[in-house]
Amino acid sequence: MTKTEAHGRINKLKELIEQHRYQYHVFDRQTLSDAALDSLKHELYQWEQQYPEFVTADSPTQRVGGQPLKEFSKVRHEKRMLSMEDVFTRDEFEDWHTRISKLTQRSFHFFCMPKVDGLAVSLVYENGLLKTASTRGDGDVGEDVTQNIRTISSIPLRIKEEKGRVEVRGEICFPVKEFEVFNKKLVRDGEKPFANPRNAAAGSIRQLDPKVTALRKLSFVAWELVSDLGQKDMEEAWQMLKTMGFRTVPESKALTSLQAAEDHWHALQKKRDALEFWVDGMVVRVSERLVYESLGVIGKTPRGLVAWKFPAEEATAIVKEVEWFVGRTGALTPVAVFEPTWIGGTMVQHATLHNMDEIERLDVRVGDTVILFKAGDIIPKVKEVLKDLRPLHTKYVQAPVQCPVCGSDVVKHEGEVARYCKNKRCFAQDRESVLHAARAFEIEGLGPQIVAALLEQHLVHRAPDLFTLVPEDLLALEGFAEVASQKLVAEIQSKKEIPLSRFIVALGMRHVGEQTALDLAVHFGTLAKLQQATLEDLQSVSNIGEVVARSIEEYLGKSYHQELIADYLRHGVLVIPAKTLQEPGRLVGKTFVLTGTLSFLSREEAKEHIRTLGGSVSSSVSEKTDYVVAGEEPGSKFKKAKELGVSILSEQAFLAMIHA
Ligand SMILES: [Zn+2]
Structure with missing residues (x-):
């Protein structure tokens, strides 16, 4: 800019x-x-x-706070009520520390306290009696809320400090539990609930009728002893406040290092939902009073403290570009790209825009400022466009006519929003298909870059080829040394046994997600039965309607896919049958031998499971044995099974077989 x-x-x-x-x-x-x-x-x-x-x-x-309301009389603060500078990352926190360390030659501690989110007030006592209570207002002049404050029982009306003027600042807050009860009551009474405990606290204190305030269960926690009563640091101030009868902000402590402060921040963040009050970050303050004061004020914020906010689920960012991502089905998804932005505790620079309809609904353009949000997903979404911040020249998002990866034509099917790359051999689709299968097989360490390189080097064409890789193949890839190659190949080989439901997921049929895959596995039991299923069979599966059934039938009917499945089996993939509802005795005729120590089941339990399902258990391995279940430190039976070529199941695979 x-x-x-x-x-x-x-x-x-x-x-x-x-x-x-x-x-x-x-x-x-x-x-x-x-x-x-x-x-x-x-x-x-x-x-x-x-x-x-x-x-x-x-x-x-x-500026801080806001304009005082006309109805309340005004109170001029003897000492300005300042606001705080926010930081969002460890880097920003360190920058603050570096800045103030340059300004003072003296050593100092951090005093860390949860940033309780309520309404900041200043309490002034004269000769031990509460004289005025006021809101922050614009920092210089606040509203006199003394009458309402008096209804809060955690505020002492008289303090032990008998002489002169004492000023204490802190936060009026609504305990989360009380807030929930209160809000429910509002809804029951047909009134509008408050957005959050802070709003509710503010709204309650600024009631013109103290009786209304009195009915709400507000609390006060002190965070600053403004008057100089000889306190050297925050710890001493805390002690004095307690002696005077104030409740101080809980979970506060003095810490010496950046690391300790960061650890405390993480600890608070972890338990924030269990805290009595609504907390949105941690305040870090220079503990020593003289050092804090010598650091002074910049603008309207004191240099000696900072609010380190917890990761928010929303953030704003400027859309730099909209790119189109090609998925394994060939569908093109628009993705907004922006500068790295901190949201929900992670740094992100992409947000999905789903499709052209969504782009039109949001009216999002390149150059716009948007609100991003995260709702349990890893990839954030765009919530809304802040049109007030729209610059003069924005660029409309155009649907591509050619695939950004392979250059083929893009088609749009009648009645569908999505656009597709026409090329069935599109590199992006191949890459995404292999990645999708790798995830279904739970193969670790096989990311997009490696998959792309494997495809480019023609080492892998389709997912089943992964199982044919040998360490020498990987050595040809950039950055792959011998150890890494062996490790990845061993990892792939160790994932050859797969329950039927995961295998169905790996195939990547359209409209078939994890739940549908489970339904199919439970219904058909074996891969062979699924492959033989007619459209009618498929439609009889619970939760599967006509569209999904047709999609599965179409997939299984294509020779391309039949070859794909055959390749998996040829390359040694073992699809573990699922326990079907229709066939409780599906292990009928199967003979099992158990060897080694099982960790999840006792031998007796394992035998019982096999027998319940109709199978039999033998104590020695022969040509008639169908499966050997091998636990930890298997003995000679394991060796014999290998010699005879009997299928060997790990305990995990066995569990998947009986529980699937
Ligand atoms: Zn393409």
């Missing part, structure tokens, strides 16, 4: 953030998620760091 463009961007960000903050602080109305707003604020902050000449007094990074 040029300087002029950055200036324009800064102005747009300021306007949008301000608009949402106004709605939020003045009307308690949340129009954008906290995470998305934080993300925008963070971007603005970074631009302002790069171009300090564009920092203006009205920038959202320069």
